[in-house]
Amino acid sequence: MSVDAILTAAQMRAAEQAAFDAGVEPYALMERAGRTAADIIWRAGHRRDLLILCGPGNNGGDGFVIARVMRERGVPVRVAALGESRTDSAQRAKAAWDGPVEDMMTAAPATQIVDALFGTGLSRGLDDAVADRLCALVNSAAASYAVDLPSGVESDGGAVLSTVPSFGVTIALGAWKPAHLLQPASELCGRLILAPLDIPLTSDVQRLSAPHLTMPAVDAHKYSRGLVAVVGGGMAGASLLASEAAARSGAGVVRRLAADIPGGGTHAIIHRKVMHADALAGELDDQRIVALLVGPGLGLDADARARLGVALDSGHPLVLDADALTLLGKDDTLSIPSGAILTPHEGEFERLFGKLPDSKIDRARAAAKASGAVIVYKGADSVVAAPDGRVAVEGRASSWLSTAGTGDVLAGLAAGRLAVTCDPFRAACEAVWLHADAAWRCRPAFVADDLLGALPAAIAARL
Numbered sequence: 338m339s340v341d342a343i344l345t346a347a348q349m350r351a352a353e354q355a356a357f358d359a360g361v362e363p364y365a366l367m368e369r370a371g372r373t374a375a376d377i378i379w380r381a382g383h384r385r386d387l388l389i390l391c392g393p394g395n396n397g398g399d400g401f402v403i404a405r406v407m408r409e410r411g412v413p414v415r416v417a418a419l420g421e422s423r424t425d426s427a428q429r430a431k432a433a434w435d436g437p438v439e440d441m442m443t444a445a446p447a448t449q450i451v452d453a454l455f456g457t458g459l460s461r462g463l464d465d466a467v468a469d470r471l472c473a474l475v476n477s478a479a480a481s482y483a484v485d486l487p488s489g490v491e492s493d494g495g496a497v498l499s500t501v502p503s504f505g506v507t508i509a510l511g512a513w514k515p516a517h518l519l520q521p522a523s524e525l526c527g528r529l530i531l532a533p534l535d536i537p538l539t540s541d542v543q544r545l546s547a548p549h550l551t552m553p554a555v556d557a558h559k560y561s562r563g564l565v566a567v568v569g570g571g572m573a574g575a576s577l578l579a580s581e582a583a584a585r586s587g588a589g590v591v592r593r594l595a596a597d598i599p600g601g602g603t604h605a606i607i608h609r610k611v612m613h614a615d616a617l618a619g620e621l622d623d624q625r626i627v628a629l630l631v632g633p634g635l636g637l638d639a640d641a642r643a644r645l646g647v648a649l650d651s652g653h654p655l656v657l658d659a660d661a662l663t664l665l666g667k668d669d670t671l672s673i674p675s676g677a678i679l680t681p682h683e684g685e686f687e688r689l690f691g692k693l694p695d696s697k698i699d700r701a702r703a704a705a706k707a708s709g710a711v712i713v714y715k716g717a718d719s720v721v722a723a724p725d726g727r728v729a730v731e732g733r734a735s736s737w738l739s740t741a742g743t744g745d746v747l748a749g750l751a752a753g754r755l756a757v758t759c760d761p762f763r764a765a766c767e768a769v770w771l772h773a774d775a776a777w778r779c780r781p782a783f784v785a786d787d788l789l790g791a792l793p794a795a796i797a798a799r800l
């Protein structure tokens with residue numbers, strides 16, 4: 338059972354049903370869920386008055402179990418319901434609670450609040466009056482916990498269907514749901530804690546986990562560690578950032594191929610003056626190149642288009658970013674080579690693949706399948722998808738990453754890790770992880786260059 342599995346509501350229901358078919362009693366699973374959630378709230382350390390809001394479904398049932406367990410532990414608990422309990426398990430949980438049940442719309446506030454109104458069964462936004470009441474109660478509490486999901490967020494896509502307050506903690510029951518990691522819902526979840534239910538789970542979609550990196554081999558030399566080539570263009574800074582990120586991410590040699598030889602930057606990068614696309618073809622005729630990055634600072638003019646064409650035809654494993662993606666999106670005569678890594682942000686993604694339906698996870702997976710490429714669908718929530726259906730989701734990157742040049746660093750990292758691993762999906766996952774981790778290591782208001790300085794510590798933490 339993976340602690341990183343992300344399940345849709347339907348997959349979660351199927352996993353629960355499989356457990357029931359294997360002999361687990363439905364109410365026993367609710368007891369397990371409620372007790373595990375209660376343990377988490379108890380360990381959070383607050384013993385002050387607690388108000389639990391219980392909805393009509395099994396999420397509400399969990400709430401009644403939490404209420405009973407917390408009261409057994411001496412916490413002053415009140416329960417307020419929204420409608421009658423409708424499922425067998427929820428009715429049993431309510432019957433086992435022998436205290437009063439208030440009306441949620443009139444219940445007095447409390448120091449601690451638990452939202453057990455709706456979880457994976459939410460089918461529409463909350464009525465305005467209910468959503469307002471939930472916000473008022475959560476905002477006036479000192480500590481707030483959402484059971485499984487904040488009520489009002491859509492589990493599979495992370496959309497916010499009605500006004501949802503920001504919670505202190507969200508307790509994911511059994512497995513992560515897409516909404517825990519996808520925006521805008523993720524931002525409202527607060528601290529995420531997984532409450533394992535010990536039922537078997539299967540999913541191709543995982544929360545991005547910390548990579549296990551290895552030291553270079555004792556007999557390694559610069560070429561055995563991988564030669565990365567970076568095709569530069571009109572904006573030197575972008576390809577310099579990318580080149581240095583590649584050099585700092587484990588590649589043995591980085592060669593920057595551009596019309597300019599810059600004065601600054603690290604001396605470890607080899608700069609080759611390449612004045613036109615034909616000359617680029619000659620430079621790329623080097624079989625020691627194991628990863629080729631095109632896009633950061635490339636430009637969008639005819640020369641840029643010609644350089645991209647040469648790179649696409651070179652046969653080297655590719656990372657395509659920024660202007661390369663814009664050119665690919667505009668020019669039907671260019672096609673995405675299978676096995677490449679593409680790193681589009683929202684706008685670039687739409688230009689390449691159109692407006693696809695469903696969640697960001699579904700869109701990334703569809704694009705990877707259609708193109709045969711590994712897609713790093715960037716954003717505050719980054720989704721990495723492989724053509725074979727594997728998906729890794731990195732929620733919650735530092736919002737300070739929204740500054741110029743950080744995408745170039747990510748692209749360089751992807752090329753560097755591709756040179757080391759020769760595995761596009763793994764390289765993309767490692768790059769996204771290291772990029773996010775480096776950002777958390779930087780002080781606020783950092784610039785892209787600072788990320789480069791934080792990379793050695795991010796890598797050291799994963800050896």
Ligand SMILES: NC(=O)C1=CN([C@@H]2O[C@H](COP(=O)(O)OP(=O)(O)OC[C@H]3O[C@@H](n4cnc5c(N)ncnc54)[C@H](OP(=O)(O)O)[C@@H]3O)[C@@H](O)[C@H]2O)[C@@H](O)CC1
Nearest residue numbers: 366367370394395396455456457458459460461462463485
């Ligand atoms: N399965 C299990 O054994 C276990 C499940 N577990 C727990 O169960 C949760 C899923 O339970 P669930 O499927 O009962 O859905 P839940 O989120 O409680 O709500 C559904 C009810 O709400 C109603 N409703 C929906 N939207 C509404 C709205 N906007 N406003 C008003 N009503 C609305 C909807 O009615 P309808 O859509 O038919 O009108 C239906 O009656 C899951 O998140 C986890 O906490 C754990 O205990 C582990 C064991």
Ligand SMILES: [K+]
Nearest residue numbers: 452455484486
């Ligand atoms: K909830």
